[in-house]
Amino acid sequence: MSRTVADKKITANPAGWNLASHVADLEASIIREILKISSQPGVISFAGGLPAPEMFPIEELKSAAEKVIDESQSSALQYSLTMGVPALREALAQRETEQGIDTKPDNILITSGSQQGISLASNAFVDPGDYIITEYPTYVGAILSFNFNRVKYAPVEMDNDGMLVDQLEDNIKKYKPKFIYTVSSFQNPTGISMSLERRKALVDIAIKYNVPIVEDNPYKDIRFAGEDVASLKELGGDIVISLGTFSKICAPGLRIAWVNAHESILRTFEKIKQGADMHSNTLTQLMINEFIRSGKIDDHIEKLKVNYGKKCQLMLDEMDKQFPSEFTWTHPEGGLFLWCELLESMSASELLPKAIEKKVAYVYGAPFFPDKKGDNTFRLNFSNASFENIVEGIKRLGEVFKDNMP
């Protein structure tokens, strides 16, 4: 070796590095763009999927942090098991069982947000070119995880009761999908919640063809209108891999969620998670465990439901007043989102810059469709903005739309 590092004539060239072929297909999420927009001063953002900041149980979580560090000392800060902290897995198994899903701690795997649960399912099942079934439109973050594994999509359209099951059965026969991905309650992005009859039919078809259902259920506890409906997991048992999270009912920054599934599939998820991030945060798992066992979580959820229900109703009332009557939109009974259709000839992506000029933001619909169609649709989040900003923001949006009618 006559050359030395000091000889800087030869330097690194990252542009010449040869990346994995699946990387070429990956697009950055519009979420990143959304969060940038949201943070511009003066912009009222209905774009992100952020919970109401004024509702976070700040003092309760501060006390929980103090308590678990005082009580668990070094073990609150030490490495822990890939499957999750045993006390939290036990608390969750009990909670799920109380909610109608017969669950043992061995059925629970703690994940770093439900995004990781989606990623684990995708990584466990999908070889490049395999089909999966999603709703049409579906959660944009799930599309990110699925695209990483180079899936092909066999999307199924929805009506106000959820996935159209005849189309579902046709797609299963035609495409032999690895799994069915559904946000069954108060769907992101549409706010639609699947009816009980539709859920039963979905489970029956899944069992008939032995196709697992990945039920992504982050919003189920936030029902502020209508009657409770059993989850797919409750109805379908082992055919369902169910994803739950504390992001919406406690705080997303703690990154604690869970998978409830048959032990055999969790063994596979566990092996993938070991290589992905070893285990989820020990401290915040213990904090959530404390929040559950203290019983404070249920009071908190009741308060959230009242707040989100009022915000949703206010947004709908203001939309009635301010939006062109030719537009249509969903009327959710829970969750964080509603979904709006412009006239067929209008483009929600082209109107977004005009909205931002008026200091208001939404997410246009195309990224929620695996084939990027649906450009006349957009999603509104009603949980994050204040009551005052909902009124003002919808007024601004109404002006943008009225000024740009074809």
Next chain:
Amino acid sequence: MSRTVADKKITANPAGWNLASHVADLEASIIREILKISSQPGVISFAGGLPAPEMFPIEELKSAAEKVIDESQSSALQYSLTMGVPALREALAQRETEQGIDTKPDNILITSGSQQGISLASNAFVDPGDYIITEYPTYVGAILSFNFNRVKYAPVEMDNDGMLVDQLEDNIKKYKPKFIYTVSSFQNPTGISMSLERRKALVDIAIKYNVPIVEDNPYKDIRFAGEDVASLKELGGDIVISLGTFSKICAPGLRIAWVNAHESILRTFEKIKQGADMHSNTLTQLMINEFIRSGKIDDHIEKLKVNYGKKCQLMLDEMDKQFPSEFTWTHPEGGLFLWCELLESMSASELLPKAIEKKVAYVYGAPFFPDKKGDNTFRLNFSNASFENIVEGIKRLGEVFKDNMP
């Protein structure tokens, strides 16, 4: 649909689900087994890679949790950016720059433990069947991540100065690897630290062939003997993707680590991370930021070095007294591990059950070799056990070995 869910004659059959083909190759980590063994009552474990529990900065981290919740309120609990919390990225860029690596915040991506950094590198570069270069033996957790992407290994042997660079260059020419993975300082599992000359030669070769180096550097701050040596990142600049972590110098349960790399490759890592877990823990990122900015981290590292240096020396002294003189072992100048070779004809995996009978545990060496060879080697961790248990545990191990000499 005439059948209903109540008709339970047809049920789910998870055993019939068709998993991704890469899943068939995945083996569970022995880490899981290790942690089970460690937790059996009365067993003195030198098996895990756990930091000293008595050294965790418990009160400092409790104060940090209180302070960041008081000051940041809801933003300590809210969703945050995939790249990481800006304040922590700035603190890290400054800290890296002070340590000789010219770094801007845009060069920093926060990860959920360094395990995620390894996983991101593997996912970004490796198509099934691609070669990568590792040390021989190498970190078992890295093998987990790499196997997920179905790599082929072109391992390079080490002497006491680290990777043999002639073998490295031969392997690069022959296998055209996607990257070179190295634990450059106080390697896991061997405790070997690469010499300055060897580092310079490695960087030169990497630049010559434009093969990126993934420098996994979790132990670099824990040098308790010998002189500081520049990191590969300091020597090589953009050719190096460097992984740092707070797991060993603060607390692993907080799951906060970072990648320091050229911006172009971080864009790819960011896209993969969005789909993997969206972002790392907001609260514990802010806690670590507070721990750095208060200056307490440097005092803490000084105390750790003294503690780990004493424990390592004690273990070496006791091994001199208790182990058969035919065995050889490394004499690390830092880190958490040392590495021992039995006689060629002996099997560390066959002796482990006998050790556990005597209530002492280690990790046998085979899982650290991509080809599972090296069955006459094992790894000892000296950071986790108390001084008293190091003396007692090495005595027990010495008895096991003396009783089982061929």
